[in-house]
Amino acid sequence: MGDMRAEAAGQAGGAGGGAERAVIAVKDLSLTFQTADGPVYALSNVDLTVAEGDFVSFIGPSGCGKTTLLRVIADLEQASSGSILVNGLTPEAARLGRQYGYVFQAPALYPWRTIERNVMLPLEVMGFSAEERAARAARNLELVNLKGFEKKFPWQLSGGMQQRASIARALCFDPKLMLMDEPFGALDEIVRDKLNEQLLELWRTTRKTVVFVTHSIPEAVFLSTRIVVMSPRPGRIIDVIQCDLPRDRTLDIRETPEFLKVAHRVREGLRAGHSYDD
Numbered sequence: 001m002g003d004m005r006a007e008a009a010g011q012a013g014g015a016g017g018g019a020e021r022a023v024i025a026v027k028d029l030s031l032t033f034q035t036a037d038g039p040v041y042a043l044s045n046v047d048l049t050v051a052e053g054d055f056v057s058f059i060g061p062s063g064c065g066k067t068t069l070l071r072v073i074a075d076l077e078q079a080s081s082g083s084i085l086v087n088g089l090t091p092e093a094a095r096l097g098r099q100y101g102y103v104f105q106a107p108a109l110y111p112w113r114t115i116e117r118n119v120m121l122p123l124e125v126m127g128f129s130a131e132e133r134a135a136r137a138a139r140n141l142e143l144v145n146l147k148g149f150e151k152k153f154p155w156q157l158s159g160g161m162q163q164r165a166s167i168a169r170a171l172c173f174d175p176k177l178m179l180m181d182e183p184f185g186a187l188d189e190i191v192r193d194k195l196n197e198q199l200l201e202l203w204r205t206t207r208k209t210v211v212f213v214t215h216s217i218p219e220a221v222f223l224s225t226r227i228v229v230m231s232p233r234p235g236r237i238i239d240v241i242q243c244d245l246p247r248d249r250t251l252d253i254r255e256t257p258e259f260l261k262v263a264h265r266v267r268e269g270l271r272a273g274h275s276y277d278d
């Protein structure tokens with residue numbers, strides 16, 4: 001990992017060479033978990049660049065390493081080899097600089113805190129003033145359409161609303177990069193559709209870069225500018241699909257030939273990488 005730091009130091013503050021600034025640059029990255037049952041090759045020779053303003057989805061069957069790759073970007077796991085830069089920094093420096101917000105599969109809100117106080121918690125930990133905490137919580141709760149629910153407790157909100165609250169919390173340091181691990185996976189389809197529309201609106205208005213894990217082909221195609229198709233054993237990228245649907249799309253776009261064409265290519269990629277003897 002020494003080369004990663006050297007590369008980070010070399011690029012810190014620099015443009016990174018490309019026409020568009022790479023928010024995430026992963027090169028030849030592998031990660032093997034050593035377990036009692038032997039090694040698990042979670043990621044193998046992964047190369048990926050995410051540009052500023054991209055909405056990139058990772059899609060693939062269970063166990064193909066989607067969460068692991070997201071966790072490496074977030075410095076929650078360490079690569080075994082290869083290099084990774086986040087905003088030109090090592091993942092550790094990016095994490096310490098609070099350069100990304102992370103949304104987990106489950107909302108993970110504290111039941112004894114109101115929604116507002118849940119959203120403020122990271123700001124409290126970092127010693128922000130009461131006024132600043134209140135201003136940021138109000139702004140971010142409004143961004144996720146939870147204005148009016150500030151004083152409610154998590155159990156008084158639906159699953160979809162709780163997940164929106166956890167998105168508001170992830171926005172509290174105003175990161176330019178959002179890492180989202182299947183945030184809507186546990187929700188029913190109608191709620192998921194609604195949240196997909198709201199997330200797209202949030203992405204469009206705030207111009208954030210989003211990396212998003214999903215199992216759902218329609219969700220990936222609807223949301224993304226690029227779709228990364230992964231396959232397991234070992235976890236690797238088998239296709240990266242450009243998705244050029246208009247930015248201000250609505251759910252109706254799912255019926256169009258352009259949408260169905262991209263969805264078809266994703267399905268073909270998933271099929272090609274699938275092992276049917278699982």
Ligand SMILES: Nc1ncnc2c1ncn2[C@@H]1O[C@H](COP(=O)(O)OP(=O)(O)OP(=O)(O)O)[C@@H](O)[C@H]1O
Pocket residue numbers: 033034035040041042060061062063064065066067068069235
């Ligand atoms: N801490 C760990 N120790 C050992 N093996 C692990 C660990 N974390 C993940 N794995 C293994 O690494 C592989 C990739 O897991 P990962 O959770 O990244 O897959 P995924 O594509 O996100 O799956 P899912 O869609 O089910 O969440 C799996 O085989 C998993 O069992």
